[in-house]
Each structure stands twice: as C-alpha cells, then as structure tokens.
Amino acid sequence: MNRTRRDRDEEGRARSARPRDGLGRPLPYGEAGVERQPEGVVRTPGETVREAQRLLDAGMPFHAHEVFEDAWKSGPEEERELWRGLAQLAVGLTHAARGNTAGGARLLLRGADRIGAYAKGPHGIDVDGLVAWARALAGRLDGLVDVVDPAAEAPTLVG
Structure with a gap:
C-alpha cells in the first residue's frame, strides 16, 4: 500500500508545502x-x-485573506467579526479572480453583512465604502463568465 505522506508543520498540523500562485492555487x-x-x-x-x-x-x-485571518484569530473578541468579514471579502475577490463568480458573490455579500455591523469603521477602515464595493462587485459577478482582475478590482480599505 503506497500512501502519500502529508506535509506537516512543527506541531504536526497538515500544511501543504506545494508552491502556490498569486491567487493561492497549488502549483x-x-x-x-x-x-x-x-x-x-x-x-x-x-x-x-x-x-x-x-x-x-x-x-x-x-x-x-491570510493577513486578515491572523487578525481575527489574534485580535480582541469585539473585533473578530470585523476581521473575519474582511477576510471573506478578500476570499470573495479570490474566487471571482479564479472564475468562481457565484461563490465569489456569495462570499462578498456574506463579508459585507458581517462588517456592516461596524458602522463607525474602527482603525480608519472605510466600512461603508467596503460594503458598497462588495455589493456592487457581487452584482456585477451575477452571470459573468469571465474572471475578474483582482488588482483592478481591489478595494480601498481606509477611506
């Protein structure tokens, strides 16, 4: 029986050592x-x-998204949903750039809903602008068969 050995980190957690492209896809x-x-x-x-x-x-x-994930895992409890929502926006853009427009739209809307609870925009984050960006991009993705350019569609985080 030939089993493929999984890549592991120092703590024994599974980690893929495969190289990745700029959108996180394994190479x-x-x-x-x-x-x-x-x-x-x-x-x-x-x-x-x-x-x-x-x-x-x-x-x-x-x-x-990985940077935001670190913030939601290490930040104060009262800000975890903000960072989690921002991570969802980044993953939504990732999916759209990979051609998964339906999944991208769902994640963009989920992230927008999550960060919308932070109306005062802590840390200078333009919550209202990001919610508007996410909803607009999600609407444009509906029925789109082409991928989006993630750099051209990148939101501005601080207003």
Whole structure:
C-alpha cells in the first residue's frame, strides 16, 4: 500500500508545502510560486490594514485573506467579526479572480453583512465604502463568465 505522506508543520498540523500562485492555487511541486504569507503573525490593526492593502493592490487577495485571518484569530473578541468579514471579502475577490463568480458573490455579500455591523469603521477602515464595493462587485459577478482582475478590482480599505 503506497500512501502519500502529508506535509506537516512543527506541531504536526497538515500544511501543504506545494508552491502556490498569486491567487493561492497549488502549483506542481518544483514550480516557482509566490512566497506565502507566514501564518500566526500578530500585527497591530494598522499593520494588518497596510499589509492587506499592499497585497490587494498587488492582485493577491488570497494572501490578504491570510493577513486578515491572523487578525481575527489574534485580535480582541469585539473585533473578530470585523476581521473575519474582511477576510471573506478578500476570499470573495479570490474566487471571482479564479472564475468562481457565484461563490465569489456569495462570499462578498456574506463579508459585507458581517462588517456592516461596524458602522463607525474602527482603525480608519472605510466600512461603508467596503460594503458598497462588495455589493456592487457581487452584482456585477451575477452571470459573468469571465474572471475578474483582482488588482483592478481591489478595494480601498481606509477611506
């Protein structure tokens, strides 16, 4: 019986060591990929927003999602849904850029609903602008058969 050994991190958790492209899709072993975001990085909210914006502007929403994921896992309880919603917006854009427009639209709307509860826009985050962006992009994705350019569609996080 020939079993494929799974890649594991130091704690024994499954981690894929396969290289990935800019949208987080696995590439064959041996191919050059985009450097992955380190996991579990604790950043200030400002650092999180700046790093995520840099990645979004570079057309790498999957990687921005990982930055937001770190914030929701390490941040204060009262902000977890904000960071989780922002991660959903980034994943929604990722799906749209990969050609999964229906899934992308669903995630964009789910993320917009989640962050909408933060009307005051903590940390300078333009919640109203992001909700409007997500709803507009989700509406444009309905019935779209082409992929979207993630850099061209990148939202502005701070208003």
